[in-house]
Amino acid sequence: MSERAPAPPGPDYSLAVDYTPAAGHAPGTGRYVRELVRALVRVPAPDLERLRLVEVGRAPRPMAGAALGLQGPDVVHTPEHRRLRLPKRTVALAARLHPAAGRWIGGGCELFHRSAPGWPPAITGAETLAISEFPAEDAPSASTFRAAVRRADGLLVFSAEAAGRLIRSFDVLPERVFQVPVGTDHWDRDLPAPLERRSTRDVLVLGAVRRSRRPLAVLRAFEALRQRGSSSRLLLVGRPGDAAEEFRAALRSSPAAPHVRWIEVPDEARMPACVAGASVLLHLTEDEATPVTPLEAGRHGLGVVASPTASFREALGATARFVDGDDPAGVAVALEEVLEQAQDPALRQSWIKNAAPFTWRACAVAHLTAWKTILHGA
16 A cells, blocks of 8 residues: 555646656657657646646756657646756755655645656655556565555556556555556657558567567577568667677677668657568567557557567457567568568558557546546545
8 A cells, every 4th residue: 555645635736747757768768758748738637737847867858859749739738847957866865864855856746647666756745656567576676666666646557467467466456556558659640741651571679679678589580580581671779778789799690680770779750760661560578568569560550470468468469469489480480471461451450440549648638537536536
């Protein structure tokens, strides 16, 4: 249970959002916060009296400016921006030493929404936490995660599987968990016209090159695909992670290397073209609590070959092919079949239709409903 009982609010409420990742990170949590707020400021919510965006730290802000999308004639909530340009160590020390620091950091709002467990520290009032991934039980961050889950008045997740995991494994009461849809319309929203689809049989991989994303298994599967006579190319779009050096070494000795391209510094403006230029997304992963990446691909008419995680099965159902990443020959067969299916306009439309309801506006509306329930009990 939550360790604090928030003060009963009035019918109107003020909301603060930890906006730190929004300007600092293009994908992942940064995209979630940025796109949630971008939609939130455009959704009429008469009881949302004040919206405050809180940034903490001195990190670079590559997504700042027009990319944040906080201005325009359709904006109905003009947010207040609060930037605390202080080192994180200074903020953490202030939170330990000064009882009033929590209200100062959070901007004095009745509800604070965060996406990083335990950060910013010492927020007063009610708070919610969005959970897109679970740490391993032996990970250094596991204790911080558990403490944040206990502290939060509401936990927002992006799949029924994640909700069930919180209830089963973290002893969370079901009424504290709210499932919300993830958004997928960020890449096509600002295009002047729909991208013309190129006739390729390319395989796309999105996301940082981390061990949890199984890049070596991806490479072995692609090698097997080429050995079957396929002329496909492999495009990886993602920053170097903890498996980057292993992947580079494997790629140097791979017979498929001439047909592999790795974009190590993704350009957000080029992402729609990268996606539209492929036919299939290959997404192997150990565990993900959000189906955002395969849904992004499906929205653009790509077939999906993916690991059989519960969140993927829930969102994609029969529109995806689920595979065992430890079986490169099996993955290659699935890729070959889905690459052929991707040439069928009717099948592509079915993939697009499946992903269409997952919009950032729907995500924002679901958040507003959850926050109202947490604060007002209705």
